[in-house]
Amino acid sequence: MLAALSAAKCLKAFDHDGSVLVLERNRVLGRKLAITGKGRANLTNARSVDEFVQAFGPSGRFLYPSFESFFSDDLVALFAEAGLQLKTERGGRVFPVTDKAQDVVQALGLLLVREGVSVLYSARVKSINARSGDWTIGLESRGFVHCRAVVMATGGKSYPGTGSTGDGYGLLEHLGHHPCRLLPGLVPLHCAEKWLSELAGTSLEGVAVEAWVGPHLLDRRQGEVMITDRGIGGPAVLSLSLAVAPALADGQTVILYIDLRPGRTSDQELHEIEACGNADEILVHVSRFLPKRMALELMRVWGIEGKGRIPLPQKTLAAVARSVKGVKLRCTGAEPLASAVITQGGISLREVDPRSMGSKLAPGLFIAGELLDLQAITGGYNLQAAFSTGFLAGRCAAEYVAKSANDSKL
C-alpha cells in the first residue's frame, strides 16, 4: 500500500499521466496489518535509525537508504494526513491512539483513494513476465495486466489465511531470484521439561533468557517470558527465536536458560540462598520475585519441596542459586512457520539494490517488505521496514516509469 501511495505521489510530482494499480488477492486490503500488535498495530518505534538497523541484526545496514527516504516521523505525518494520530508506549512502541489496527488499514485505504490509486480485489497474481521493457502480469481467472514497472510486496509465508501464502518467492524465483531458507520468526519455543505445562499462562516479568549451542551463546534477550503448554513464549522468547530457529533447522541442540534475577550476580544470589539455608526460607525468598505458582513448582524441580526448616547441604544450596540464575530448559522445537509472526529468510538482499529496492536481475522490477531476507525483533521494526522499503520501491518505480517515458520520446 505504501509502495502504491508513494508511486502515485511521485508520478503526480513528475506531472506524469501514468496510473498506479494495486493487485490484491483478497477481497479487502491489509488483512495481516489488521491483526498486528494483537489487533492494536505496533506500527513503528520511537527509537533512532541506528537502533532500528541494530534490531535487524547484520543485514540491517541494507535498510539505511529506505529509512532515509521514509522513517517513523514520516509515518506519523502520513497517518496525520488521514486523521489518525499515533501514540508512543513502553519501549518506544508506537500504536494508533484508537488502539485499533483496523483504523490503520482504513487510513491507508483513504490515502490510496485520495491519491487516485485503483485497487483490483480478488486478483491473485499467478505469473509475471517481462517482454521488451514491459511487464505482463497473469491473474488467476482474470486475464492479464500490462505495465511498465512492478513492485512485488506479497509478504512472507506466515499466517497464510491473511493472503500471505508465499506466492512471491515462486514468482521471483521464476525471474531468476533466489529465496534464502524460509523459517519461522518471532515464535514461541518448545521445551522438553514436562513441568512447564503445569505453569502454562504464568508470566515472568523482567527476566533474561539465553540460548546456547554447546559453549556458544546464540543470543540473550531480556523482558517478559510467558510459560506455554509446550514451552516458553512472550516477547523476549519471540525475539530469541530469530537465533534459535536456524540452529534447530541445522539440527543443533539448543539449551535455554532463564535468568530469574538478571539484576543480581551469581555470587550475590548464592549469598542470599545460603543465608536462607532451608526450604521454607528459600520459598519466601523466591516468592519475592516469582509468581507463587512458579515458586512452588521450582521447589519441586529442585527436590526440596516439603523439606521445611531442615538445614540443606551446601551442594543443594549452590544448585538452587545456579538455577535461579539460569533455569535450564532443553529446547525441542519452535512453532511452525504458518503460525509465526514473521518469515525469516526470503529474497536474497544481494539481488536487490538497497538505494532503489530495484531487482538487480530484472529492470523495472522492485521488491519490498517481508518478501525480503530481513527480520527484526518485536517492537514495530518489521512493519516500519515494510513501510520504508515499500515507500522507496514505489518512488523508484515511478521514477523508472517517468524516465523510460522520457527516453522513448528522445
Ligand SMILES: Cc1cc2nc3c(=O)[nH]c(=O)nc-3n(C[C@H](O)[C@H](O)[C@H](O)COP(=O)(O)OP(=O)(O)OC[C@H]3O[C@@H](n4cnc5c(N)ncnc54)[C@H](O)[C@@H]3O)c2cc1C
Ligand atoms: C499476528 C501478527 C502480528 C504482527 N504484529 C506486528 C506488529 O505489531 N508490529 C510489527 O512491526 N510487525 C508485526 N507483524 C509482522 C508484520 O505484519 C509483517 O512484517 C508485515 O505485514 C509485512 O508487510 P508486507 O506488506 O511485506 O506483507 P503483508 O502484510 O503480508 O501483505 C502482503 C499482501 O500481498 C497479498 N498477496 C500475497 N500474494 C499475492 C498474490 N499472489 N497476488 C496478489 N496479492 C497477493 C496478500 O493478500 C497481502 O495483502 C505481525 C504479524 C503477524 C502475523
